[in-house]
Amino acid sequence: MTLEVTDPQNNLPEQPFDIIAIAASAGGLNALSTVLSGLPANFPATIVVVQHLDPRHRSLMADILSRRTSLKVKQAQEGDHLEQGMVYIAPPNRHLLVNPDGTLSLTQSELVHFVRPSADLLFDSVAASHKERAIAVVLTGTGNDGTMGVQAINKMGGTVIAQDKETAEFFGMPSAAIETGVVDFVLPLTEIASALISLVVQG
Secondary structure, three states: OOOOOOOOOOOOOOOOOOEEEEEEOOOHHHHHHHHHHOOOOOOOOEEEEEEOOOOOOOOOHHHHHHOOOOOEEEEOOOOOEOOOOEEEEOOOOOEEEEOOOOEEEEEOOOOEOOEOOOHHHHHHHHHHHHHHHEEEEEOOOOOOOOHHHHHHHHHOOOEEEEEOOOOOOOOHHHHHHHHOOOOOEEEOHHHHHHHHHHHHOOO
């Protein structure tokens, strides 16, 4: 499927990156808490998150994370308009996609790599909609979700960060991303927030 790409952020002040897409699985709540708690309330980019969750239970992730960061956190809803400084969490059992017009879509289309939501689909949509102004971050998790997506981010000129082996509770997802050869930074968990600030705020 080919997306007609426009720049949904062209009315915002010029900065190197508009959006950060973060993927995590096993061990992800603590890792996400660490990254998000290190970002300031006035962080000038949007953050979209895929965390593999049990589809049988209502997710409390947005509530938990909102208590651990000064950023605003919400569970993503169909049609949400991207806002700077907001964190959008994919709901259980829904793929999260970023559209070229700066809105979010949720879909229950088929599982990708046995998971829904899929990091690959999120990263692909962010690569198509934001091109070189996107950052993908792969945190702790099992499996290889995100490997195709980080390649899409890289192909469109974006930047890719992966958590290092020493600090990842589960190194499957970061390792698979690193093995693609397109990861720009492999960082300890506690250094990822400061790297994002450097990239987004200081350019």
